[in-house]
Amino acid sequence: MSPLRSKEKLCFKESRHGAGVLAFLVGAAVVLAAAPVRADPAPTLRQVELAIGTLQAQMQTATEQYNQARDAMTAAQNSRLRLTRSMAALQPRLAVETERVGQFAATVYRGAGVGTMTTLLTSGSPDELLAELATLQVLNRQRRAGLNQLLAVRRTLTAQQAALLAAVSAQNRGMHAMATQQQAIQTDLARWQHLRDTYYPDAGRTADIYPEVYDGPATGAARIALTYAYAHMGSPYQWAADGPDSFDCSGLTLASWRAAGVSMPHSASGQYNAFPHVALSDLRPGDLVYYPHHIAIYAGDGYVVHAPQAGDVVRRVPMARAGGGVIGAVRPS
Numbered sequence: 075m076s077p078l079r080s081k082e083k084l085c086f087k088e089s090r091h092g093a094g095v096l097a098f099l100v101g102a103a104v105v106l107a108a109a110p111v112r113a114d115p116a117p118t119l120r121q122v123e124l125a126i127g128t129l130q131a132q133m134q135t136a137t138e139q140y141n142q143a144r145d146a147m148t149a150a151q152n153s154r155l156r157l158t159r160s161m162a163a164l165q166p167r168l169a170v171e172t173e174r175v176g177q178f179a180a181t182v183y184r185g186a187g188v189g190t191m192t193t194l195l196t197s198g199s200p201d202e203l204l205a206e207l208a209t210l211q212v213l214n215r216q217r218r219a220g221l222n223q224l225l226a227v228r229r230t231l232t233a234q235q236a237a238l239l240a241a242v243s244a245q246n247r248g249m250h251a252m253a254t255q256q257q258a259i260q261t262d263l264a265r266w267q268h269l270r271d272t273y274y275p276d277a278g279r280t281a282d283i284y285p286e287v288y289d290g291p292a293t294g295a296a297r298i299a300l301t302y303a304y305a306h307m308g309s310p311y312q313w314a315a316d317g318p319d320s321f322d323c324s325g326l327t328l329a330s331w332r333a334a335g336v337s338m339p340h341s342a343s344g345q346y347n348a349f350p351h352v353a354l355s356d357l358r359p360g361d362l363v364y365y366p367h368h369i370a371i372y373a374g375d376g377y378v379v380h381a382p383q384a385g386d387v388v389r390r391v392p393m394a395r396a397g398g399g400v401i402g403a404v405r406p407s
Contacts, residue, residue: 122270129263130383136259137313137322138367140252141341144314147245154238161231167224256313260384267385290374295334295406296360302333303371303379309388311381316340321381323368326388330371336406342369349404362404365397372403 117125288297288304306329309320316325316332324342331338338345346364357363359374370380370393378393393400 116273117269119270119274122266122274125266126263126270126385129259129266130385133256133259133263133313133384134323135367136252136256138324138342140249140256140314141322141324141339142343143245143249143252145339145341145344147242147249150238150241150245154235154242157231157235157238161228161235164224164228164231260313263384288373290359292359292374295331295336296358298334299330299336299360299371299406300373300379303330303373303388304390307379307388307390309381311384311386311388313384314340321388323370323381326379326381327362327369327371331406338406342367345369345406346402346404349406352403352405354400354403357403358405360406362406363393363396364401364403365399366401368397370396 286305286307288300290297290300292300303326306317306321306326309317311322312320312325313322314325315321317329321329324340324345327345328338328340338348342364345362346369349362352358352361357372359372361372363370363372363378368380370378372393373379373390376393377390378396379388379390380396381388382391382396
């Protein structure tokens with residue numbers, strides 16, 4: 075066989091081989107394109123509800139801690155304001171005492187008419203001179219003692235003011251960190267709630283009826299508070315909110331009793347510690363029922379109205395279902 079014919083045959087084989095490889099690659103591409111893309115399996119309803127419950131509990135705890143820190147910061151700011159007023163009231167007294175001591179010192183030590191010789195010449199005897207000098211010294215000590223006392227008060231107030239300023243700054247930083255943590259929890263919670271709505275649209279739904287008008291037996295301020303709470307049933311939960319469109323648990327109780335003219339802290343524990351405690355057997359409509367990191371307003375007949383948790387709305391539920399075990403109750407006044 076000629077060298078030319080051999081070369082043509084080799085080229086033909088390589089061509090057939092190349093065509094085969096190409097056909098294989100094309101076929102594989104078609105198969106891969108036709109194969110379904112593997113997706114992660116949907117979480118079970120139990121997994122979703124467990125994640126949501128865990129995040130809601132974390133949010134409830136974080137919200138209560140944030141509210142407590144905010145109450146503490148408000149108290150520190152009020153104390154700082156009172157100190158500032160006290161220092162402002164002290165300044166005129168300091169100015170008067172300082173001027174008096176200065177004038178007295180100038181009179182005694184710079185000889186403004188009462189030098190030793192002048193006093194001696196005008197005195198009836200050396201004994202009178204000594205008596206007058208002793209009086210001057212006593213008065214000088216008294217002036218200085220008064221001034222030193224005022225200066226000591228000012229130093230104390232200044233130190234307290236500096237400490238309060240540092241405390242407020244630290245609380246601000248802490249509240250910022252807690253707000254960041256809450257935002258992260260809220261983001262995770264929204265993702266899991268979206269998964270529940272996507273895969274289990276009928277889960278997590280209740281048939282609660284939201285009466286918008288209170289018609290129970292409460293009277294006076296308690297009736298006003300319950301009327302407000304009932305009128306806001308269905309309002310969404312929002313951490314650190316106290317109305318009028320959204321609430322957290324202590325924000326709802328605060329806003330309800332604020333409508334009745336009663337002030338209280340914006341934290342569940344703060345409210346529980348602010349008013350007289352009442353026995354659960356003596357509950358009246360309008361009393362506040364306290365749970366771990368949670369608080370609700372008693373509506374009567376074993377029910378409470380509360381802002382339950384992130385992703386939920388203000389609703390009326392049996393008292394036993396509102397939290398992780400009742401700790402106690404208080405009666406705002």
